[in-house]
Amino acid sequence: MRKWWPLIVVCAGSFLFLLDTTVVTVALPRIGADLTASVGQLQWVPDSYTLVLAVLMLAAGSLADRWGLRRVFLTGLAVFGLGSLACGLAPDIGTLIAARGVQAVGGAALAVTGFAILAASYEGRARGTAISVFFAVNGLGAAAGPLVGGVLTEYFGWAAIFFVNVPLALLTAMFAVLALRADSPVRGGRFDVAGAVWFAVFAASLVHGLTEGGSGRWTSPVTVGALGVSVVAFAVFVVVERCRAEPMLELGLFRDGGFAALVACAAASTLTFAALVYVSLWLQTGRSLGPVAAGLTLAPLAVASFLTSMGLGKVLHRFPPRVLLGTGVLLGALGCLLLLVAGIAVGLAVTGIGVGIAGPAMGAAIASAAPPGRAGMAAGILTTTRQFGQTLGVAVLGIAYQAGGLTPVYVVAAVCGGVTGLLALVPRKQARIPVST
Numbered sequence: 001m002r003k004w005w006p007l008i009v010v011c012a013g014s015f016l017f018l019l020d021t022t023v024v025t026v027a028l029p030r031i032g033a034d035l036t037a038s039v040g041q042l043q044w045v046p047d048s049y050t051l052v053l054a055v056l057m058l059a060a061g062s063l064a065d066r067w068g069l070r071r072v073f074l075t076g077l078a079v080f081g082l083g084s085l086a087c088g089l090a091p092d093i094g095t096l097i098a099a100r101g102v103q104a105v106g107g108a109a110l111a112v113t114g115f116a117i118l119a120a121s122y123e124g125r126a127r128g129t130a131i132s133v134f135f136a137v138n139g140l141g142a143a144a145g146p147l148v149g150g151v152l153t154e155y156f157g158w159a160a161i162f163f164v165n166v167p168l169a170l171l172t173a174m175f176a177v178l179a180l181r182a183d184s185p186v187r188g189g190r191f192d193v194a195g196a197v198w199f200a201v202f203a204a205s206l207v208h209g210l211t212e213g214g215s216g217r218w219t220s221p222v223t224v225g226a227l228g229v230s231v232v233a234f235a236v237f238v239v240v241e242r243c244r245a246e247p248m249l250e251l252g253l254f255r256d257g258g259f260a261a262l263v264a265c266a267a268a269s270t271l272t273f274a275a276l277v278y279v280s281l282w283l284q285t286g287r288s289l290g291p292v293a294a295g296l297t298l299a300p301l302a303v304a305s306f307l308t309s310m311g312l313g314k315v316l317h318r319f320p321p322r323v324l325l326g327t328g329v330l331l332g333a334l335g336c337l338l339l340l341v342a343g344i345a346v347g348l349a350v351t352g353i354g355v356g357i358a359g360p361a362m363g364a365a366i367a368s369a370a371p372p373g374r375a376g377m378a379a380g381i382l383t384t385t386r387q388f389g390q391t392l393g394v395a396v397l398g399i400a401y402q403a404g405g406l407t408p409v410y411v412v413a414a415v416c417g418g419v420t421g422l423l424a425l426v427p428r429k430q431a432r433i434p435v436s437t
Contacts, residue, residue, distance in 0.1 A: 005179035006121045007130050010114040012172045013077060014134065015141040016165055017107035020084075021050060021390070022145030022273060025280040026294050027158040034158065037093040046277060047207065047394055048097045052104030053111065054388030055203045059196040060112040061380025062248045066191060069113045069120065070180045074173055076109025081169035087162035103162075111383040115363065117180065128364060135359035136309030139352070144302040146280055150292040192248040198237035199248070203388060206230035210395035249381070261424045262365055265325045266382060267389035268420040269358050271413040272301070272332055272351050274393030278401045278409050279344075300345050301352040308356025321365035326425035328358025333417030336410045347410075354417075 024031070028042045064072045083103030090096035115134065122130045152160040209226030217223050241247040254260050276298060283294040312324075335351025366382045393413075400408035 003126075004130075005175075006117055007133060009172065009176045009179045010117050011134060011137040012168075012175070013073065013110040014114045015137050016168055016172065017053075017080060017103075017110045018138050018141035019145050019148060020103060020107070020161075020165065021046070021053075021141075022276055023149035023161050024049075024145075025277050026146045026150040026284065027153040027161055028281065029284055030153055030158045031093075031096070035090075035093045035096065041093050041097075043394070043398065044097045045093075045100060049100045049104045049107070050388075050390050050394070051204065051207050052101045053108050054207075054384055054390075055200045056105060056108035057112050057384040058199060058248050058380040059191075060108045061116070061383075062191060062196075064109075064113045064116055068182070069117050070176075070182055072109050073113040073117065073180065074176055076106045076113065077169050077173040077176065078106070079103075080106030080110060081166050081173075082106075084162045084165035084169065088159040108383075112380050115366075115382065128360075131363040132309050132312045132360040135363055136306050136356065139305030139309055139355050139359055140302055144299075146276065146294060146298045147292075147296060147302070150290070150294055150296070154290055154292050190246065192241075192244055192246065194240050195237060195244060195248040198233050198240055202230050202233035202237055205233060207392060207395055210392065210399075213399070261322070261420070261426070262325065262362065263381070263385050264420045265329050265358065265424045266362050266385040267392075268329055268417045269332060269355060269362075270386050270389035271393045271397070271416055272336070272355060274390050274397050275336070275409050275413050276301075277394055278397060278406060281401075282406055297344060298348060301348040301355070304349045304352025305356040305359075306352075308353045309360055312357060312360050319361075321361045322424050322426075324357055324361035325365070326421045326423075328354045328356070328361060329417050329421035329424060330354070331357065333414045333421060336414035336417065339410050340407060 024045050028045060031037065031045065032039070032042050060072065060076075080103055083099055083101075083106055086099035086102060087096055090099050118130045118134055119127070149161050152158075152164065205226045209223050209230060212220065212223040212226065238251065241249055241251050254263070280294050280298065283289045283297055289297065331354030332351050333354075335347050335349070335354060337347075338350055339347030362382060397409045397412060400412050
């Protein structure tokens with residue numbers, strides 16, 4: 001049983017930070033009423049969390065390779081717990097948005113180190129089982145967020161969705177001290193500060209520009225300026241990384257078609273959870289459902305994703321990752337279309353099956369692509385893509401939602417998933433993350 005202790009700890013930490021990715025979706029109307037916040041301000045409650053996650057995950061992966069996985073994981077739990085406490089105590093919307101950012105700093109450390117710990121702790125069939133369980137819990141945490149948030153918001157108030165994290169983070173940290181063996185840094189060299197800074201500027205300015213534009217202000221100086229800064233920052237980031245002996249991101253990897261398709265699938269799969277933000281808003285504003293009823297309506301995705309990932313563990317090693325990836329993303333796209341013609345329950349269930357297949361397949365592909373000493377970087381690439389994709393997805397789907405309601409949201413998500421799913425099925429050689437010399 002002790003063999004699976006690292007898996008239990010990692011799943012507990014991942015469940016916490018992923019739950020908070022979507023737990024606020026059903027609480028947004030109550031938060032807006034209590035804190036007198038506009039729709040634009042409310043959009044930053046989920047966006048600030050996912051944006052900071054996306055900005056910091058690459059850096060967290062690099063730090064984990066240099067400082068040790070256990071140390072960064074425990075630090076992440078402490079920061080996440082403190083950030084959760086600050087969220088629950090927030091007296092206004094500005095403080096809440098800032099506290100969500102602090103939460104995400106800890107969440108970034110948990111996301112990257114958790115997956116890297118599993119890759120380092122297990123091999124062969126045990127690794128396949130661990131990755132499948134990990135993604136099953138991840139899917140459950142993200143998809144169950146609306147239900148958990150609905151129950152806590154309706155019966156205890158919106159602050160409860162944050163306060164509940166504090167004792168859970170403390171208990172997880174105590175178990176982690178016993179379950180995770182002390183590890184030594186596996187990568188030398190200086191941390192790529194310049195790369196981390198320029199990537200943060202790029203990500204923050206791009207999402208800010210898209211969010212402002214999605215509110216109908218595409219021609220405003222703020223929107224144009226933010227998007228312009230993102231283009232310049234990205235160009236500088238690429239130049240910096242090409243010149244670094246120990247870069248935060250190995251750019252040469254993206255010349256591999258198989259890995260590029262893997263990253264595209266990771267981004268496309270996050271559109272499902274980005275769409276949940278607007279589905280939840282529609283259920284509560286368009287159909288006048290309460291938080292609990294809205295959360296229960298979204299439950300089929302969580303159940304289907306969890307059961308699929310758990311069942312995949314025993315056979316994950318038998319199939320090429322690209323086949324499972326493509327199948328999972330295509331099923332997610334089909335689920336979005338079924339939301340239009342077959343109802344929410346059927347559409348979410350099919351989407352959940354797709355998520356349950358694609359998640360473990362992505363994890364197995366990334367784990368096998370990472371050479372010794374780059375587990376943190378590999379996990380950082382996967383988690384950054386997923387979180388950055390969701391942040392951009394909330395912004396882009398927000399444009400579609402304001403333009404025509406849920407129908408264009410479903411169509412955009414389905415088209416993106418369909419295209420990337422087909423690309424993933426094209427046979428290519430297995431990706432391998434190169435090591436800088």
